[in-house]
Amino acid sequence: MARFFKPQKRKTDTKHKEITINRLDHHGAGIGHLNGKSVFVDGLLPTETAVVQLTEDKKNYARARVIKRLSDSNARIKPHCAIYDQCGGCNLQHLSHQGQVIAKQQVLSELMAKFAVIDQANCIQQPPIISQAWHYRRCARVAVRVENNGQLQFGFRKKQSNDIVDVSTCPVLAQPLNELLPPLRELLQSLKGRRFIGHIELTYADNGCVVLIRHLAPFNADDSALIQAFAVQHNIMLFLAPETDELIHSYGDQPYYEIEGLKLTFSPKDFIQVNGDVNRNMVAQAIEWLDVQPQDRVLDLFCGLGNFSLPMAQEAKAVVGVEGIDEMVLRATDNAQANALHNATFYQANLEQDVTKLVWAQEQFDKILLDPARAGAAGVMEHVVKLAPNKVVYVSCNPATLARDSQVLLQQGYQLERLGMLDMFPHTGHLESMALFVKVQKKQKK
Known part of the structure; x- marks a missing residue:
């Protein structure tokens, strides 16, 4: 019988190790070295020393998480966002702008x-x-999930996870979209068909707020009436997406933004710069x-x-x-x-x-x-x-x-x-x- 070579998986050394960061990579992670190998560590800044644990060990590089920070860079600041350590949206609030x-x-x-x-x-x-x-971001995707007890989870994905961190306000989100978050959550919680909501896409156009609701099953008449009344009350441009490739313009004008004296209309499915x-x-x-x-x-x-x-x-x-x-x-x-x-x-x-x-x-x-x-x-x-x-x-x-x-x-x-x-x-x-x-x-x- 022929034998085939089967390479063994590299075993990650999980012992705690001390590392000093030299610089940042182009994703904002700190880079230090252990045994001549580059190690990438999120949340650390150049000159900082920390105790870390390897989470991934490849031939040419490794990744690690912080166990304890031993020294702080002079450039380190307190993050502005209360949920910064959980939310996966930002990764450099610990460094001044x-x-x-x-x-x-x-x-x-x-x-x-x-x-x-x-x-x-x-x-x-x-x-x-x-x-x-702050408040520069004009596009955002809000994750939605209904727990077994019927309560709605409403927010952004956690770091390196599909779990949702609850969000009531976001310091990088355009302020008109921030003001929409609490009443939008209340609306979704009130819907009988809330379990069928996939996610919400928000855009702040030059002519107002845009809300796109992706849903996996049709809304009943009562839910549809509530959603329509919400759009009228808050004067939003409402779009529904019951299918991946389908988009229904339910209420309001067509969104647009202005640039160099021109008016460019777009769909909520289109890419625009944030x-x-x-x-x-x-x-x-x-x-x-x-x-x-x-x-x-x-x-x-x-x-x-x-x-x-x-x-x-x-x-x-x-x-x-x-x-x-x-x-x-x-x-x-x-x-x-x-x-x-x-x-x-x-x-x-x-x-x-x-x-x-x-x-x-x-x-x-x-x-x-x-x-x-x-x-x-x-x-x-x-x-x-x-x-x-x-x-x-x-x-x-x-x-x-x-x-x-x-x-x-x-x-x-x-x-x-x-x-x-x-x-x-x-x-x-x-x-x-x-x-x-x-x-x-x-x-x-x-």
């Missing part, structure tokens, strides 16, 4: 220097774009960096509902937006028409596949903007280079994939000229970043 901004800038610079080989002499480190530290102030400044900076001119043709990849495309269309000769989700393409097209922008055209395409033969990919563009999801834009970078634009602005919510994708541009004759951090998500380890790449003109031979 200014300290968070500095740490995020450092993480971005280190990652780009390590993987993208920045030319420090020619790359301008842009001052960070920041907003108010921080309205940072988003407005981000779009303005992208247009400035690209230096969009009246003769320019601009390509916007991962364009969504036109957040960058439509403001750029006000400055350019033509803008082409490409997005993978059909509904977003339709929304962007509708927004262009509603804002009388006839020089913006939108296409649906899977940007992880070969796009070479698609109609829009045959056109010529002077400038390109990319704003991919966390996975980055690896599938389309080679084609971006092939189109040979004069300038490329890459907007990223993951500095690791930005650094990775940047290598393609740098290896093909582009130079990183500007790099900036955008504090889209205060009190979390997440950061938004923007990089400007300019095609280096080859010197002509004499």
Whole structure:
């Protein structure tokens, strides 16, 4: 009988160990070292020493939890939120907002220097774009669960858990949404069909609050009447989602937000940036960096509902937006028409596949903007280079994939000229970043 090698699982050493933190990673966790191996510990800051216990032990790294903090950094502050130690929403409230901004800038610079080989002499480190530290978040998902005794759990997920931590107010949530939480909880508790509620999605649009209720079974007549009366009383835009792909606009106007003098309507199912102030400044900076001119043709990849495309269309000769989700393409097209922008055209395409033969990919563009999801834009970078634009602005919510994708541009004759951090998500380890790449003109031979 043949024998096959079966590797044994690495046994985690759970003995308590002392560690000192040197720096933060790009998720906000502290990094220290034990026996030459990097150890990631949530909740610790650089210079702090603590007793920890390993929770995960891999070949090249480990993770640990804090048993006891032995020393505190001068940058440590008391968290503003009463449930910070339980809620999974924020992970950096123990660091001052200014300290968070500095740490995020450092993480971005280190990652780009390590993987993208920045030319420090020619790359301008842009001052960070920041907003108010509290009540900035205009989108949130509220988890709902009914206990066996009929009582409603209403709040956010606990750290690394599916359990729910009860929430009556949230210091990062937009204040109009905060004011809606108590009466919304009371409404849901009163419903006969509350057991069938999946979750609640809240959005603060420029024209008011939006509530989306996902439910697994139809509401009876009494529950429907209560929900409708709640929408009227609180003047909210109400949407119901009885199925995954179904959305019923039950009450109120269509939500929208304004940017660069434009009004962009959206559905509660659409992705919009959670921080309205940072988003407005981000779009303005992208247009400035690209230096969009009246003769320019601009390509916007991962364009969504036109957040960058439509403001750029006000400055350019033509803008082409490409997005993978059909509904977003339709929304962007509708927004262009509603804002009388006839020089913006939108296409649906899977940007992880070969796009070479698609109609829009045959056109010529002077400038390109990319704003991919966390996975980055690896599938389309080679084609971006092939189109040979004069300038490329890459907007990223993951500095690791930005650094990775940047290598393609740098290896093909582009130079990183500007790099900036955008504090889209205060009190979390997440950061938004923007990089400007300019095609280096080859010197002509004499």
